[in-house]
Amino acid sequence: MAERVAGPEIEKLIQLLGRLPGLGPRSARRAALHLIRKREELLAPLSDAMQVARERIVTCAACGNIDTSDPCTICSDNRRDASLLVVVETVGDLWALERAGVVRGRYHVLGGTLSPLDGIGPDDLNLSNLVDRLTNAGVEEIILAVGATVDGQTTAHYVTDILSHLDIKITRLAHGVPVGGELDYLDEGTLAAALRARTIF
Numbered sequence: 001m002a003e004r005v006a007g008p009e010i011e012k013l014i015q016l017l018g019r020l021p022g023l024g025p026r027s028a029r030r031a032a033l034h035l036i037r038k039r040e041e042l043l044a045p046l047s048d049a050m051q052v053a054r055e056r057i058v059t060c061a062a063c064g065n066i067d068t069s070d071p072c073t074i075c076s077d078n079r080r081d082a083s084l085l086v087v088v089e090t091v092g093d094l095w096a097l098e099r100a101g102v103v104r105g106r107y108h109v110l111g112g113t114l115s116p117l118d119g120i121g122p123d124d125l126n127l128s129n130l131v132d133r134l135t136n137a138g139v140e141e142i143i144l145a146v147g148a149t150v151d152g153q154t155t156a157h158y159v160t161d162i163l164s165h166l167d168i169k170i171t172r173l174a175h176g177v178p179v180g181g182e183l184d185y186l187d188e189g190t191l192a193a194a195l196r197a198r199t200i201f
Helices: 008-017 025-037 039-056 091-100 128-135 150-162 188-196
Strands: 084-088 106-109 141-145 169-172
Touching: 008 025, 025 039, 084 091, 084 128, 091 106, 106 128, 141 150, 150 169
Parallel strands: 084 106, 084 141, 141 169
Antiparallel strands: none
16 A cells, blocks of 8 residues: 555645546646745635635526626627527537637537436426527527537437427537548547538538
C-alpha cells in the first residue's frame, strides 16, 4: 500500500479533482500541484469563482439551461427567433451550438437521452415542460439536435411521436462526413448516413 505523501487537505483536493471528467488520479495530482504552485494566480480566484457559482447558478425553468438568472440570458433575449426551438440533450450541447454561432432561435434542454438499459425513461427527461412550452409559444419549427447514438435517435423518435399532434415542422441535424474528413477514416454508419443525406452540388 502506497504511503500518503501529502496532508489530508491536499489529498482531498486531489480526490475531488479526480472526480472531474477526463481527470484520472495522475492528472488530478498534476492539476493539484499546478493549482498549489499558482496559489495566488489560480487557486484563490478559482475558489472564489466556485463559491459564486455555487451561490448564484440556477437552472432556467423555461428551457433547462444554466445561468445566474431565471429565465436565462437566451430566453430573455428578445432578438432571438421565437419561432425556432432547438432541442438538445445537455447544456454542453447548447453551449457548443452557441459557440458555433449558427442558431438564432431558442433552446430546450432535455437533460439526457432515453436509455432503457440505464433505467432512464420519459419521466426522467425534461419532456413534459417541452410539450407545455409548445402549446402557446408560437413555435413553427423544432430542430432535434441530438446525438447520432442509438439512445439519441431513440429520443428523437420519441420526441417526434409526442409532438406529432402539433402543427409544427420537426427537423433534425444532418449526419455524415465532417468538414475536413476523409472517407477512408469514416465508419460505415457515418458513410451510410452521409449518402442518405446527400444534397445537390
